[in-house]
Amino acid sequence: MSFSFTIHKRSAEAPLARVGTIHTPHGDIQTPAFVVVGTKATVKALSPEMVRDMIGAQVTLANTYHLYLQPGENLVEQHGGFAAMMNWKNQKGDLLPTYTDSGGFQVFSLGQAMGHGVSKIATSADISRRETTEETSNHEKLAVIDDEGVTFKSVIDGSEHRFTPESSMQIQHALGADMIFAFDECTSPLAPREYQERALTRTHAWAVRCIDEHKRLGASKATGTMQALFGVVQGGSFEDLRRLSAETLGAMEFDGFGIGGSFTKEDMAGAVRTVTENLPEGKPRHLLGIGEPIDLFLGVEYGCDTFDCVAPTRVARNGALYTADGRINITNAKYATDMSPISDEPSFYTHNYTKSYLHHLFKSDEMFASTLASIHNLSFIVKLVDDMRIAILEDRFFAMKDDFCKRYYGKDSLN
């Protein structure tokens, strides 16, 4: 059983959208699909059985930087990889599909993003603020980049650690995921064009080094199986850089591609489309770190096959819930006596609990609040992407999108 990707259907309505199956050594992923994030080999607040059975997730993703720091990749390797360690298995006890991210995102989140209050999705307000503000970085960064690699400071104890494309591959081989990502630099959306160009050149050079090291390492010692290596397309909000990156990486020996980096809200659709139009059609595309409903529609429409995002779980832990009628804050006073179910979808586990109860759990700081809210949000997002797959198969993708957006955003879908 080795890695492959089969496309079953291309949308009649949206020329780039497709339905497929990613075959991995540890099972298939029906795409489009949402990948649940378990950074430190655990989906926060949830057991793997909840993720698999209550939520219906097909695949999880862990993080190289975090597992390297703690507990260390060697220990994970001794478990037989992070899927085995966290018991991410089917009912028969066979391992299920997994990804690891390369640590490239931490180049951004611990580097340029630190102290700037910038997320990878910038608003135009952020951009204008950047252009008028001298960059005075009083905050100590925890990641410093050079052409050879990145020097990180541990978020746990401040100790210094060095990541290179080669070491990221070595760690990811030890972690044993089915799909691994090339070590890239996720740039800030506020970075000027000349920096984006330099970073892109570097990311492309790193891509070559990742492929070489990946080949040299062979099968994962943790699992004994071959891992699929995905290159990560960058280029920020610049269309020509995005195209260049897609073409450059597309010509390399990658098994699939991640679409990474930063966008402005306005430029995301164009950037994603430019990339997918210029990538090899027959290989899977993963849109990294994207998970708001409207963005998932956009990603599927423009030919992305998989998505991962921390938003459903992070936002859940902070009391925000996705509902068909839009996002709500369950901690709001009006939900104290709301006897309606958390989810109006009867198949959801959270249909069995009232909003009033979940409100109470949050107000009294009970751990089960995070669990219930996370189950709910992940169920919502996983099902949303599953529904998109069905809608493409039934040639009603746009109708489904419009129905959803009218209720969720209270207006017709944007575009």
Next chain:
RNA sequence: GCGUCGAUGGCAGAGUGGUCAAUUGCAUUAGACUGUAAAUCUAACGCCCUUCGGGCUACGCAGGUUCAAAUCCUGCUCGGCGCA
């Protein structure tokens, strides 16, 4: 009954003549979160005026001293503690 200590904003608890509408924590209210430094962070939180700002009422109650009192003095009320 005598003595002693105390009474501060929803709660706890700082402040002991002016820079005090009053530190801080909690609670409350609302917002944010997109390859997880996140069970986190931000803001509001006496009343009124449209903001910078201004006005009003406030630190148990009633008087008093002072240019000025949450802060000093007197009495009262209530509470803790000690002795009867």
